[in-house]
Amino acid sequence: MDERANSFFQDDNVYLRSNDYFLRADGLTMHFPAKTDRFGRPVSWIHAADGVSFQVPKGKTMGVVGESGCGKSTVGKMLMNLYRPTSGRIYYDGRDITGLSARERRPYQQKMQLVWQDPYSSLDPRMHVGDIIGEGLRNFGLTSTREEYRERVFELMRKCGLFPEEANKFPHQFSGGQRQRICIARALATNPEFIVLDEAVSALDVSIQAQIVNLLKDRQQESSLTYLFISHDLNIVRYISDEVIVMYLGQIVERGTMETVFQTRAHPYTQALFSATPVFPPVPGGKKERILLEGDVLSPVDPPVGCRFAGRCPYATEQCRKEEPLWSRVEENHYVKCRLYP
Ligand code: SF4
8 A cells, every 4th residue: 555645744745834743643553453363363453543644733723523433532542542553653742652651651641631521430429529630730749738739729620610619529519511620620730731632522511512612722722732622523623623634434534724624625524524514603615515425334344445435435436445545635734535636
């Protein structure tokens, strides 16, 4: 397979622009064994992520969209060292942090935080919320006195729209939106520079989602935080992101600045995905017709060569099924992996 197929960086030097990225994933690949032989050796593999490459400048938000099972969360987990990539590199502020030992990784654990989808299960029900929020302060020794610790916890609570006088309550005494605020306060405690938000507002009511997203934006402006915002909700991604990547079956198929991708929707999969969700406010000049996809989703177990979307794509040709498409430049800072583009 042509190396260019999986990497923006090898594919188009224009994409590199400069070294202004803060976090960079280069060819991240994650394969899990699907089946083993009688000796326990894998004979087939689930391709959860294949050659995922992107970069996020400091203080910006990269949105990641796609159907469930497309590999969005796998990418977030590789960045957070919860999965060790099968191949590919992760660069953080210019340093290759792939495969660091636990000790070498520790300073990055402080700077990189993760907020999960489920605020119900990610909080220890037996701990006071003040102690939950202060966990990172204790783990990394970020305060020297008990008084300083208390003040910092209270400050984090205030910043995240919680009342310090509720620090001695338990998680079950808070609503879903407040619990997600607790999760965000806990993530902010270590003064992170980069946060992966994995469906962080998906479990919340729409009105609460807006409050949490505004909270995230405020904290980002204040501290130049860099976000990877993983979500299936296109409206929220549009509201918070500067750039967006669209994933399908473990691969990025389109990426660009948020408005160019929302307006142009170059890849046939992006067109179908976006047509299924009304976007508010409507994108000027955006396409409105609903596209219903036919055909089956390809299995992620040892997918064949060729375009992974070919089985559902209305424009698929024999060549699409035989050869993996390369990256094409649609316009400045907008790339698509499809044969329809020269
Ligand atoms: Fe469709 Fe071919 Fe483009 Fe794949 S490469 S999205 S099958 S036109």
